[in-house]
Amino acid sequence: MKIKEIKVFVTNPGRNFVTVKVITEDGTYGLGDATVNGRELAVVTYLEEHVVPCLIGRDAHSIEDIWQYLYRGVYWRRGAITMASVAAIDMALWDIKGKVAGLPVYQLLGGKCRHGINLYAHANGVDIDDTLDKVQECIDQGFKAIRLQSAIPGLKETYGVLADKKDYFELQGTRPLPPEQEWSTAKYFKLVPELFKKARERFGDDIEFLHDVHSRLTPIESARLGKMLEPYNLLFLEDASMAENQGNYKIIRHHTSTPLAIGETYNTVWDCKDLIQNQLIDYIRVAATHAGGITALKKIASFADIYNVRTAPHGAPDLSPICFAAHMHLNISTTNFGIQEFVGFGNAQSQTIFKHGMRLENGMIMLEDAPGLGVDFDEKEAEKYEYKRSYLPVSRLEDGTLWHW
Numbered sequence: 001m002k003i004k005e006i007k008v009f010v011t012n013p014g015r016n017f018v019t020v021k022v023i024t025e026d027g028t029y030g031l032g033d034a035t036v037n038g039r040e041l042a043v044v045t046y047l048e049e050h051v052v053p054c055l056i057g058r059d060a061h062s063i064e065d066i067w068q069y070l071y072r073g074v075y076w077r078r079g080a081i082t083m084a085s086v087a088a089i090d091m092a093l094w095d096i097k098g099k100v101a102g103l104p105v106y107q108l109l110g111g112k113c114r115h116g117i118n119l120y121a122h123a124n125g126v127d128i129d130d131t132l133d134k135v136q137e138c139i140d141q142g143f144k145a146i147r148l149q150s151a152i153p154g155l156k157e158t159y160g161v162l163a164d165k166k167d168y169f170e171l172q173g174t175r176p177l178p179p180e181q182e183w184s185t186a187k188y189f190k191l192v193p194e195l196f197k198k199a200r201e202r203f204g205d206d207i208e209f210l211h212d213v214h215s216r217l218t219p220i221e222s223a224r225l226g227k228m229l230e231p232y233n234l235l236f237l238e239d240a241s242m243a244e245n246q247g248n249y250k251i252i253r254h255h256t257s258t259p260l261a262i263g264e265t266y267n268t269v270w271d272c273k274d275l276i277q278n279q280l281i282d283y284i285r286v287a288a289t290h291a292g293g294i295t296a297l298k299k300i301a302s303f304a305d306i307y308n309v310r311t312a313p314h315g316a317p318d319l320s321p322i323c324f325a326a327h328m329h330l331n332i333s334t335t336n337f338g339i340q341e342f343v344g345f346g347n348a349q350s351q352t353i354f355k356h357g358m359r360l361e362n363g364m365i366m367l368e369d370a371p372g373l374g375v376d377f378d379e380k381e382a383e384k385y386e387y388k389r390s391y392l393p394v395s396r397l398e399d400g401t402l403w404h405w
């Protein structure tokens with residue numbers, strides 16, 4: 001089944017998405033997500049200029065060989081741009097294989113281990129009370145696990161929340177330059193333990209709470225925060241410290257029993273191998289788009305299973321519904337799946353472009369049995385929303401030092 005054509009699309013229905021369409025000689029096509037927030041065109045060029053020419057004429061069924069060809073076959077391995085390109089091709093080939101077999105991709109990955117996929121939703125507030133009101137909204141929508149993020153008194157903006165009550169996610173597609181947000185670890189420490197104390201007082205113990213530090217603390221600060229949060233029994237504390245130094249987590253792990261999660265910025269198993277095999281984390285959060293696709297995530301999950309590490313795939317709005325669908329097929333067929341981040345299926349415009357049958361039911365995703373990944377891409381609709389350069393924010397300490405966003 002030869003690959004005849006590969007098309008790459010960039011569309012901005014409120015934020016940029018990069019979509020790959022692999023078309024075989026008999027017209028069967030598969031879709032993949034190649035979105036790297038703020039660097040989208042780098043991936044487009046990598047694909048069109050350096051990947052597509054090598055794949056035309058190859059057998060679309062040879063998923064493993066093509067993965068190795070794109071990974072080992074390039075001297076400059078790893079990195080967000082390279083691995084998003086490998087990932088998008090990989091997702092598209094799994095999509096094709098499912099369509100040819102007439103089976104949903106999860107059936108090719110071993111079939112269902114569970115009837116539905118547990119999610120965690122986001123509660124982002126401008127202060128503690130607003131955040132707790134957002135938690136109540138999530139509970140009313142049926143979510144059993146909720147990530148709490150609050151603006152920090154005294155700081156203009158911070159991760160996940162903008163002072164004008166708009167969640168930064170909604171503004172993601174309209175940032176011609178990186179907005180500069182403030183950070184103060186001292187102010188953050190005054191807020192977070194209080195946030196979870198109040199949350200437990202108001203909602204009790206039966207709801208799962210999570211929190212994302214977004215890599216802003218040094219290891220000993222993360223250790224301190226982890227200890228302070230132990231009474232509130234978080235499902236996990238995410239990105240407690242910067243991801244590049246896996247050694248950071250030896251320090252954190254030594255001091256706290258708060259479960260730790262990391263991985264949304266990782267591109268290969270090598271980025272997290274030591275964390276997993278030394279059991280320094282409890283959840284690995286790699287995303288199909290950023291860590292090499294379904295083939296790679298399946299291998300990372302199997303490796304993690306040996307060390308009691310569960311998966312909690314990244315599910316931010318900068319991943320398209322194609323990536324989200326790939327996660328659903330992985331999550332439903334992976335024994336050590338833990339939980340899936342969910343921030344909705346995108347705005348109304350993006351839902352005219354990415355069409356799928358995934359259903360949200362009582363805080364879970366129920367997968368229908370469409371062959372392949374079960375998502376379609378409307379090229380005509382996509383053309384209506386031109387690419388617009390847009391960036392993620394950057395973070396500075398109050399003295400101006402550039403910090404981890």
Ligand SMILES: O=NC(=O)[C@@H](O)[C@H](O)[C@H](O)CO
Binds near residue numbers: 314315316317341
């Ligand atoms: O856990 N989720 C996250 O940290 C995300 O919301 C990231 O900030 C965005 O994907 C960056 O584009």
Ligand SMILES: [Co+2]
Binds near residue numbers: 212214238239264
């Ligand atoms: Co995160």
